[in-house]
Amino acid sequence: xxxxxxxxxxxxxxxxxxxxxxxxxxxxxxxxxxxxxxxxxxxxxxxxxxxxxxxxxxxxxxxxxxxxxxxxxxxxxxxxxxxxxxxxxxxxxxxxxxxxxxxxxxxxxxxxxxxxxxxxxxxxxxxxxxxxxxxxxxxxxxxxxxxxxxxxxxxxxxxxxxxxxxxxxxxxxxxxxxxxxxxxxxxxxxxxxxxxxxxxxxxxxxxxxxxxxxxxxxxxxxxxxxxxxxxxxxxxxxxxxxxxxxxxxxxxxxxxxxxxxxxxxxxxxxxxxxxxxxxxxxxxxxxx
Amino acid sequence: xxxxxxxxxxxxxxxxxxxxxxxxxxxxxxxxxxxxxxxxxxxxxxxxxxxxxxxxxxxxxxxxxxxxxxxxxxxxxxxxxxxxxxxxxxxxxxxxxxxxxxxxxxxxxxxxxxxxxxxxxxxxxxxxxxxxxxxxxxxxxxxxxxxxxxxxxxxxxxxxxxxxxxxxxxxxxxxxxxxxxxxxxxxxxxxxxxxxxxxxxxxxxxxxxxxxxxxxxxxxxxxxxxxxxxxxxxxxxxxxxxxxxxxxxxxxxxxxxxxxxxxxxxxxxxxxxxxxxxxxxxxxxxxxxxxxxxxxxxxxxxxxxxxxxxxxxxxxxxxxxxxxxxxxxxxxxxxxxxxxxxxxxxxxxxxxxxxxxxxxxxxxxxxxxxxxxxxxxxxxxxxxxxxxxxxxxxxxxxxxxxxxxxxxxxxxxxxxxxxxxxxxxxxxxxxxxxxxxxxxxxxxxxxxxxxxxxxxxxxxxxxxxxxxxxxxxxxxxxxxxxxxxxxxxxxx
Numbered sequence: 001x002x003x004x005x006x007x008x009x010x011x012x013x014x015x016x017x018x019x020x021x022x023x024x025x026x027x028x029x030x031x032x033x034x035x036x037x038x039x040x041x042x043x044x045x046x047x048x049x050x051x052x053x054x055x056x057x058x059x060x061x062x063x064x065x066x067x068x069x070x071x072x073x074x075x076x077x078x079x080x081x082x083x084x085x086x087x088x089x090x091x092x093x094x095x096x097x098x099x100x101x102x103x104x105x106x107x108x109x110x111x112x113x114x115x116x117x118x119x120x121x122x123x124x125x126x127x128x129x130x131x132x133x134x135x136x137x138x139x140x141x142x143x144x145x146x147x148x149x150x151x152x153x154x155x156x157x158x159x160x161x162x163x164x165x166x167x168x169x170x171x172x173x174x175x176x177x178x179x180x181x182x183x184x185x186x187x188x189x190x191x192x193x194x195x196x197x198x199x200x201x202x203x204x205x206x207x208x209x210x211x212x213x214x215x216x217x218x219x220x221x222x223x224x225x226x227x228x229x230x231x232x233x234x235x236x237x238x239x240x241x242x243x244x245x246x247x248x249x250x251x252x253x254x255x256x257x258x259x260x261x262x263x264x265x266x267x268x269x270x271x272x273x274x275x276x277x278x279x280x281x282x283x284x285x286x287x288x
Numbered sequence: 289x290x291x292x293x294x295x296x297x298x299x300x301x302x303x304x305x306x307x308x309x310x311x312x313x314x315x316x317x318x319x320x321x322x323x324x325x326x327x328x329x330x331x332x333x334x335x336x337x338x339x340x341x342x343x344x345x346x347x348x349x350x351x352x353x354x355x356x357x358x359x360x361x362x363x364x365x366x367x368x369x370x371x372x373x374x375x376x377x378x379x380x381x382x383x384x385x386x387x388x389x390x391x392x393x394x395x396x397x398x399x400x401x402x403x404x405x406x407x408x409x410x411x412x413x414x415x416x417x418x419x420x421x422x423x424x425x426x427x428x429x430x431x432x433x434x435x436x437x438x439x440x441x442x443x444x445x446x447x448x449x450x451x452x453x454x455x456x457x458x459x460x461x462x463x464x465x466x467x468x469x470x471x472x473x474x475x476x477x478x479x480x481x482x483x484x485x486x487x488x489x490x491x492x493x494x495x496x497x498x499x500x501x502x503x504x505x506x507x508x509x510x511x512x513x514x515x516x517x518x519x520x521x522x523x524x525x526x527x528x529x530x531x532x533x534x535x536x537x538x539x540x541x542x543x544x545x546x547x548x549x550x551x552x553x554x555x556x557x558x559x560x561x562x563x564x565x566x567x568x569x570x571x572x573x574x575x576x577x578x579x580x581x582x583x584x585x586x587x588x589x590x591x592x593x594x595x596x597x598x599x600x601x602x603x604x605x606x607x608x609x610x611x612x613x614x615x616x617x618x619x620x621x622x623x624x625x626x627x628x629x630x631x632x633x634x635x636x637x638x639x640x641x642x643x644x645x646x647x648x649x650x651x652x653x654x655x656x657x658x659x660x661x662x663x664x665x666x667x668x669x670x671x672x673x674x675x676x677x678x679x680x681x682x683x684x685x686x687x688x689x690x691x692x693x694x695x696x697x698x699x700x701x702x703x704x705x706x707x708x709x710x711x712x713x714x715x716x717x718x719x720x721x722x723x724x725x726x727x728x729x730x731x732x733x734x735x736x737x738x739x740x741x742x743x744x745x746x747x748x749x750x751x752x753x754x755x756x757x758x759x760x761x762x763x764x765x766x767x768x769x770x771x772x773x774x775x776x777x778x779x780x
Binding site (some may be wrong): 247 | 447539767
């Protein structure tokens with residue numbers, strides 16, 4: 001008699017822990033042939049609120065961590081994923097019919113993107129900040145600062161690379177992130193979340209909620225303690241998120257879900273940080 | 289304006305009781321009795337009956353009649369901007385620069401005329417129009433002129449940035465000419481074309497600027513200036529003819545614009561309200577700080593989005609600061625803005641005056657102690673309001689939370705730096721903040737921890753074309769000025 005497989009229920013990742021959704025709801029994840037391969041939590045409004053709360057609590061400490069430390073932590077996350085390359089590839093193929101080579105390429109590109117971002121943390125202010133020569137006896141300079149709590153929503157064609165390309169600059173810049181991964185291909189993102197606790201990233205800096213985009217996105221849009229949204233989504237979901245900016249002036253950056261995340265520009269460049277930092281300008285007298 | 293905040297307090301003799309002879313700036317500027325719309329490089333007559341009167345807020349006398357652009361005229365403005373944009377973006381960058389340099393020069397050369405017109409229409413003291421608004425407007429054109437052929441250095445990694453296209457720009461009444469310059473200069477430098485709408489109560493300097501644009505032979509349609517009230521504004525915001533909208537004004541209107549534009553994939557810059565904290569530590573240079581506090585809240589009658597309207601003073605020096613503030617404020621001369629000695633002119637409009645007065649009443653009703661200051665008899669006409677401060681203000685009080693946009697300061701105290709910072713940041717706004725201390729490490733630590741887009745250390749209300757300006761949180765997004773301001777006008 002063939003062995004009955006053990007079907008895993010993937011849980012949410014909030015504040016460094018893996019709770020089930022408070023709503024008690026779950027859904028089946030099926031493979032290409034309609035067989036159930038896993039169960040997923042269907043996150044609720046309350047789960048989102050809880051994630052925002054812990055992200056808020058974690059963000060100031062992460063922002064204050066030195067850029068050197070933040071870079072090392074991101075590198076460590078890449079190290080953890082490197083050890084799970086095959087598992088990640090399999091997870092990408094589990095819900096699709098793509099080739100092994102294409103899945104492997106996406107995993108490698110995702111890990112390399114993290115390595116690239118690990119190197120940005122202590123260069124960002126140099127490259128996109130600057131000193132401003134004002135017409136008076138003042139020392140005047142501009143530095144990028146994290147926006148706060150960013151929600152990253154991925155409905156792209158690259159369920160791992162898309163998500164990593166968006167969360168990595170957000171985290172590198174000192175934000176706390178709540179990720180809502182692809183609805184149909186969430187497994188690689190869930191494996192990423194499982195790698196985070198071993199990467200030295202402080203609890204609450206990265207959180208992951210699986211669920212239905214149609215349910216969660218309007219709640220993200222209207223939540224007043226979310227400072228920014230970076231989303232690879234189509235219309236009209238994008239319009240709903242942009243309308244959310246009218247609630248509390250969220251920084252909303254919409255990316256074409258068909259984007260070529262493999263290209264280095266903008267996702268490895270300084271433009272990756274668009275919408276993820278605010279610029280602060282400081283004036284100080286330079287005369288007695 | 290620049291540098292004023294660091295001057296030591298010199299008023300030792302009691303000048304409060306002195307009488308001054310008037311030192312009036314001659315109001316010899318010709319103001320046309322009626323103004324049209326500037327569309328496609330030509331002046332377009334308003335539709336029959338679609339006009340409004342702009343007043344002198346110091347006298348409540350009409351200054352001129354201006355047009356209320358209707359939907360068809362808004363369309364005509366966007367159409368002309370669209371047509372002009374194709375050529376303007378292909379104009380050699382250095383040639384574009386020359387136009388902007390010309391504009392800067394003509395503003396400088398017509399500075400007196402513009403300053404007088406600004407004061408007549410807005411009520412701001414002539415000293416401020418002459419020494420701050422007009423020269424800074426010229427500087428913005430001069431600064432951005434130089435960017436035209438250097439845009440590949442504007443955004444790191446973007447070697448060939450493109451203009452966004454046609455920009456809708458809506459500006460407020462507190463710095464009418466300067467806001468026009470802040471909006472137009474970077475947009476034009478980056479190869480965009482514009483439809484600019486000045487505020488309903490202060491349209492005259494933007495229309496005079498349009499005359500300058502004609503004078504320097506800026507190609508028709510590159511800048512269109514349309515006037516009108518909320519109906520015109522709504523027609524602009526809902527018009528499909530622009531690729532970018534830049535708005536300076538209240539957070540409330542900013543949110544309405546965001547809602548109206550949510551279905552569109554356009555670029556946005558929002559420069560909105562504030563309730564900015566000014567933190568005075570016990571080890572601050574107190575006399576300098578007093579000047580900074582005064583500049584922070586009574587500059588332009590407090591009608592400044594980044595006004596330092598919340599004063600947070602370390603408890604041990606609270607009494608000293610309040611006593612010196614009272615003495616200094618009682619020397620502020622309130623009156624005719626055309627008088628070169630006037631510090632505080634009228635509020636811009638009756639509506640705004642009534643709004644400020646309602647906040648004064650709320651402040652008293654909620655239990656804070658009100659002190660009305662200022663030197664001189666108030667003129668019998670005009671929208672004057674004496675500079676006022678409140679002590680004993682609870683952090684939860686309305687006057688400590690809401691933007692008043694008038695010469696009203698809420699004074700509060702704190703005991704520890706942590707308390708100062710958490711109170712300073714405890715607001716949905718994040719436009720600016722001031723920090724006063726003689727200790728270098730403390731000043732930069734505080735500046736780092738304050739959540740605001742502009743931080744003034746031992747100073748307040750300093751502005752420069754090379755310095756990015758804009759908010760955190762609900763004070764908006766996008767920057768204006770400097771290299772960072774160019775991001776808002778380039779596609780990248």
